[in-house]
Amino acid sequence: MRSSYDAQRNEFCAYVMHERETPYGLLLGNFKSYAQSTAKAGVRGLWDADSDRIIFGTHQIAYRLRDVGVTYFPHEIERTFTFLPYAQLSEFTLGERIHVTEAFYVPHGPKFDRSVAFVVDLTLYNPGDAAVEVAVFPWALLVGQRFYGETEADVDAGVVDGSIHAVNSTLGAQRWWGGSREPYAATVSVREQALLAQMRSGTLLEDEAVVEAFVEGGDTARTSSVRGRIFGAMEYRIAVEPGARSLLRLAVVFHKDGALDLRPRFKDLLNDSKALHDTQRYFANRLADARFLTPSQRISRGVVWAKANMLRIIKEYPIGWGSTNSPPSDILVSRDTSWFVHGFDYFMPEFSRDAIEVFNQHIEESGLMIEYVRGVNAYKTAYDLNINDDTPLHCIAMLHHYNATLDEAWVRSRISIVRQLADYLLSQRDERGLLFGKAQGVDMYGISSWRNIIPYYKLDGAVTEINSEGVFALEAAAILCAVAGDQEAWQRYSDEAQSLREATMNHLFDDDTGAFVLNIDQNGDFQDSFTADEIFPVLFNVADTGERDAILKRLSESDFTTPVGLRTISTADPWYFPSFGFGLLGGVWPDLTLWYVVALARNGSIDEGVGFLDRIYEAMEGGSPRNTVPGEFAEWFDGGSLTNRGMYLSPWTGAKYLWAVAETVGGFDGYRTSGRPHLHPLRPKGWNWVAGVNVRWGGKRCTYVVDFERATISTNAPDLSAEEPYRVVGAGRDVSDEVTISPVEIGAVAFEAPNGSVTIFVLNDDEQERDAIVEFRGSSRRVELAKGAIESLVIGGR
Missing domain, CATH: 2.60.40 (Immunoglobulin-like)
Structure with missing residues (x-):
């Protein structure tokens, strides 16, 4: 596998590999859709954000060299992949005679950014000295199907003017599928294998004399209309002249509204020669922001691909903007959104604002922040918990976003929500002054923690994680109230934050072990196993300096650390199991490791933090041996085998990686409120420089270069300040592009x-x-x- 890194033009970064070197293809998306490539470059599961439906099952392509009578199916082809931020290329050769390139992408840019669609552009190149005729056989499951679940019902499909039109007769939803050339044949069937047998024999037509019935317009074009689990297939015959290239575009376009005339949009996409260019241009323009450059090329690459992942997951749902925790889906989780904000604030703070507002609109009247809301129908739940991490994290995210934008008017307009969140937290304290959960169930209904999907598990009562977040949330509320001019509330929440910190230290910190208990449950029992959740009182400055250092040192030992990151619990813990509960009892979560990275950097261990930034992204580039897709941030790793066991593209991990880079080697502190951009450069061993280009911070785009040897920061931001001994030099306007x-x-x-x-x-x-x-x-x-x-x-x- 080869990686290429373009420091100036991030859209040209790439991974090139044999198909054996990656376990799967790319997940791509625009504002309204996702589409997933398979390990053999097929496309699976076109998804629609307005209905939360997979509406096009699978898409594959076979090829036939007609003069030798051989048909090549995907399983018989070995290909080379090129992964780009905005597209996937698949290249191979048919019989050493025709070189094929398949470019798969979900169209983006101003023209198609809200089209539920995907495109596969085929290029057939003939390097020989004689013409070659190639038959191209795309075939597809025309109805939606989630994995092996139930297929979409009540769909009728047929051939119309050389393309295939499928309509859900109950919902009215429709889709068009076809190509930029006139097909030699097109048909629909409820039997996939029957279609494949025809391809293997050489043509979709049993009698080649009836070709016109398939390609002429009018009623005769609808050669068949079927209902059920419907497959469609087309046959294109393309003569490729010596030394020439022949092109064919295949596309699918969907819309949930059957009354809409979708065919013009479908034809427009088929005929738009700039569709791929415009998609690339959208990514180029966006990737030009938040360009953190470091002496570690791997970390710099990680930043590029973190941003590429982030661009793919942004969706406009009927209730507003957000990103799901499990693509493709419309489940929007408050916890995850709060952490998204930490990364997007440096890159696309306008998305941060919109995502925050979705949850501002769905907070419970009591002040409890919900666990999730559905992006389509606005169903929401808090899993019947009285306290969770969603509530404090939302308040913390609002502070982070204010520091990114310095938008005081926004804070003043939302300060009642801040007070509502803070007051609810204060209402959930017990007689010891601790935030106290009273869960009645198990799993999601019984866990007040980020680790809330462990089957049969319960974690409630006074939880160290929740109390640590609560301390900082109250501090965040105090700062936001000060920004809004409410000094009385500032004083009150500041005092309450200190009281909660003291209660946490008095009751949840164990002097004998030098660490925090996991929780004190409703029965008064202590869980005092040392887990990686100890990171929260460090990250949110609840513990004192000596205690923070001791916790970080313990987490650095070999029973927690691995070549891919930090385990959730120790291998010596009797409850350790490397994969049970989605790795939350001994697996490795990159998100946890990134919290650890930031905590290390803020506590004088920048070299160790940089080491983990490097090893995290090394795992993401690992490909098949790590079960990771190069260029995508995986969800979690088995704590024993150290291979990915979760999503290939975890929607929250890329944003956390960008946040961790920005707030360690990038020199920013998203929680520091000073009314202007401020840098606290941290110099890793052997580094002479670090830079940020078009970093969205303090309501502007900041570009800067830190020269560590000279202790100078050159910048385009005249109001930028920095920690001593660094001297800020106003260098003029940014002309890096x-x-x-x-x-x-x-x-x-x-x-x-x-x-x-x-x-x-x-x-x-x-x-x-x-x-x-x-x-x-x-x-x-x-x-x-x-x-x-x-x-x-x-x-x-x-």
Whole structure:
């Protein structure tokens, strides 16, 4: 497997590999849909955000070299994959005669960003000296089906004008499927194997004399109309001349409204030569923001692909914007959304705002934040819990988002919600002053914790995690009230935060063990096993410095740490099982590891934090041996085999990775409220520089370069401040996008001063020495760079 990294143009980053090196294909999406590639480059499960339905089951392609009479099915083809942030390429050769490229993507950009659709662009290249005729056989399950569940019912399908039209007669939902060329034949059937047998024999037509019945318009075009588990197939015959390339676009377009004339949109997508370009351009424009550059190319790559994952999961549901915890789905979880906000604030704070507002609209009257809400029908639940992590985390996310935007008007308009959340937390204290859960069930109905999906498990009462988050949520509420001008509430919540901290330390911290108990349950029993949940009183500054250091040191021991991250509980714990309960009793969750990374960095262990940032993304790039899809952030790993056992693309992990980079090596602190952007650079061993380009913070786009040796920060943000001993230098406006540099792995950040002089910082990673060619406005310079070096060029000026 090969990875390529383009520091300036993130949309050109890629992974190239044989199909054996990845367990699966990419999950892609736009604002309204998801579509998933399979291990053999088929497409499974086109999904619609407005109905939460999978509405197109599967899509595969077979090929036939007609002169030799051989049909190649997907299982008989070995291919090379190229994974891009916005598309997937699959390449292979048929009989050493025709080179095939399949480009799969979900169209994005202003024209198709809300189309429930996917595209497969085929390119057939003939390198020989004689023409070759190829038969292309796309076939598909035309109805929706989730895995092996029930198929969509009441669907009628037929051939219309060379394309296949399928309509749900009950719901009215419709879909069109077809190609940019006129098919030689097209048909529908309830028997997939019958269609495959025809492909194997050479044609979908039993009698080739009746070709016109399949391709002419009018009623004669509907050669069949069937209902049930319907398959469709088409046959295209394409003559590829010597040295030439022939193209075919296949596309599916869906809409839930049967009264809408969908065919013009379908035809538009088939004929739009810029559809892939516009998709790439959307990703290019977005990936240009939050470009964190570091001497570790792996961490820098991780940032790029974290953002690519984040762009795929953004959805516009009927109730508003959000991202599900389990693509494809409309379940929007408050906890996950709060952590999404931490990452999106640096990248797309407008999405953070919209996602927060969805939950602002669905908070319970009592002030309890719900567990989740359905994006289609607004059904919501809190699992009958009286206290959860959703409530404090929402308040914390609102503080983080304020610091990202400095939008005081928004805070003033939402301060009643902040008070409602804080007052509810205070109402749930017991006689000891601790937040106390009174769960009546088990599993999701019995666990007040982020680990809330362990079967038959219960974790309630006074939970250290919840109380730690509660302390910081009350501090967040106090700060937000101060921003809104309510000094009385600021004082009250500040005092209550201190009281809750004291209660947590007095009752949940065990002086004998030097650690916190997991919880004190409703029966008064202590669970005092040392688990990775100890990270919460460290992350939220409940524990004192010595106690934080002791906890972090214990978590760094070999029974917790692995080459892919941090285990949820120790291998020495009698309850340890590497995969039970979705890895929450001994598996490795990257999200937990990223909390650990931030806690390490904030407590003087930046080198260890960087090491985990590196090993987390190394696991994501591992491919088949780790059961991870390169370029996608996996959900959780078996604590024994250290292979991914969860989703290939975990929607929340990419956002957390971006947050962790921003708030460790990036130098930001999302919880620091100072009214302007502020940096606290943390220098890992051997690093000479770090940079951020178009980082969305403090209501603006901040670009900066930290030169560790000179203790200077050059920036386009005149109000940027920094911790001592760093000196901030206003370098002028950011013109980095005008720089072209070779090789592309080298970063370049450029500022134009008012006098017209341009300073270009040339940033090399720590992998190898490089000679760079820097081009800017017609001027070219050559620079020799040592490993990890930073050099500056000055061009022009008056």
